[in-house]
Every structure is written in structure tokens, then in C-alpha cells.
Amino acid sequence: MSIRHGLLALLERGQMYGYQLRAAFEESTGATWPLNIGQVYTTLARLERDGLVRPLPENEGGQRPYEITDAGRADLTLWFATPISRTDRPRDELAIKLALALTTPGVDVRAVVQTQRSATMRALQELTRLKYASDKPEDLPWRLVLDAMVFQAEAEIRWLDHCETSLVRHRPTPPRPTGQDQPEAVDRTDHQARR
Numbered sequence: 001m002s003i004r005h006g007l008l009a010l011l012e013r014g015q016m017y018g019y020q021l022r023a024a025f026e027e028s029t030g031a032t033w034p035l036n037i038g039q040v041y042t043t044l045a046r047l048e049r050d051g052l053v054r055p056l057p058e059n060e061g062g063q064r065p066y067e068i069t070d071a072g073r074a075d076l077t078l079w080f081a082t083p084i085s086r087t088d089r090p091r092d093e094l095a096i097k098l099a100l101a102l103t104t105p106g107v108d109v110r111a112v113v114q115t116q117r118s119a120t121m122r123a124l125q126e127l128t129r130l131k132y133a134s135d136k137p138e139d140l141p142w143r144l145v146l147d148a149m150v151f152q153a154e155a156e157i158r159w160l161d162h163c164e165t166s167l168v169r170h171r172p173t174p175p176r177p178t179g180q181d182q183p184e185a186v187d188r189t190d191h192q193a194r195r
Contacts, residue, residue, distance in 0.1 A: 003035065003043050008052060008068055008076040015056060017063035018044065030130075030142030032149070047072065094156070098163060110167060117160050124153040 003025075010016060010024045018040045025035050044066055047053040052072035056065045068076070094116060101107040131146045 002079070003039060004047060005076060005079045007040070007043055007047065008072050008079075011053060011066060011068040012073065012076060015065040015067040017059075017065045019063070020065075028141050029145050030139075032142075032145050110164070113160055113163050113167070117157060120153050120156050120160070124150065124157070127153060 006025055006028075007021055010021055010028075013024075016024065018037055021044075022035050022037055022040050025040075044053060048055060048066070050071075051069060052075055053066045053068055056067060058064045098109065098112060101109045101112045127146055127150045131143060131150065134143075
């Protein structure tokens with residue numbers, strides 16, 4: 001998630017200070033990705049450094065609002081127009097974990113898959129419950145975020161099904177006896193045969 005562009009999108013609505021930005025961000029995403037106030041101010045400082053936002057004079061309450069600049073609007077427009085590449089996303093920790101489980105001696109890979117399946121099923125049930133908890137028009141952005149998470153959970157369960165099927169068919173190559181192909185062992189055998 002690009003917090004940088006999330007804040008620019010919120011500032012496109014109008015000037016806001018840090019706590020307003022955090023509240024608006026969480027309202028838009030249904031608090032799916034909680035944002036701490038430190039992240040907001042760190043990101044604002046970087047955006048200001050890059051000329052994408054500018055600070056305004058403090059208001060009567062002592063808060064300093066920010067507004068988006070023309071350069072910020074151009075950056076935001078480019079972000080909306082550019083598809084997000086899968087290579088820009090974090091590594092798939094689950095895929096890496098299962099790949100390593102298969103190659104690590106003593107790991108029960110089927111148990112790893114089952115544990116993950118149970119957790120993903122619970123998450124899917126909770127997401128589905130949240131999705132149907134509200135049907136207000138103003139909740140549409142949040143429901144779309146939930147839909148994305150539901151689809152990801154469903155895809156993960158489907159992939160785990162595929163992993164289980166592949167494990168049933170999997171016939172691991174038996175390890176070679178130690179030293180079988182080593183030249184020293186052959187030489188020693190030849191030497192003993194000549195005796």
C-alpha cells in the first residue's frame with residue numbers, strides 16, 4: 001500500500017492536518033490497514049521535501065494543515081494511470097514457506113498446509129461477516145477493500161487445494177547412499193579386490 005499516494009489522494013479533497021489525514025485514510029479503507037500518526041507525519045515530511053505538498057500556517061487549534069501542490073497532483077494522476085506491477089508487491093511469504101518446508105528434513109508439509117487452510121478459512125469467514133455488516137452507500141470504498149481481501153483468501157484456499165493434490169502425487173527422489181559415486185570409494189574397492 002502506498003501511504004504516500006494515499007495521503008496525496010486525501011489532500012486532493014482539500015487541506016488537512018495529520019490527525020485528519022489518518023482518520024480519513026482509515027475511514028476510506030475501513031481501518032483494514034491501521035495507520036499510526038508517526039507514519040503520517042514521516043510521509044508528509046517526505047512529500048514536503050519532494051515538493052508534492054506544502055505546509056500551511058497553524059490554525060487556532062495549533063494544528064498545521066497541508067495542501068497538495070501542482071507537482072503532487074501530477075504525481076497522483078500518474079499513480080492512478082499506472083497499473084501496479086506484481087513485482088512491486090511484497091514477497092509471497094506463504095509460497096516461500098511451503099517451498100522451504102518441502103526441502104527441509106523433518107517438516108510435515110501436509111500439516112503446514114492444513115494449519116494455513118484453517119487460518120485462511122477463519123479469516124474468510126470474518127471478512128464475509130464484515131462485508132455484510134453494512135450496506136450504506138458511504139461504505140462502498142470499505143466494502144471494495146473487503147471484496148479484494150475475500151477474493152485473495154478464496155484464491156489462497158484454491159492454491160492450498162492444488163498444493164495438497166501435488167503432494168499426493170509427489171514422489172521424492174531417494175537420496176543416494178553417501179559416498180557411492182565418489183572416486184575414492186571405487187579406488188579403495190579396487191585395491192581390496194587386488195589383495
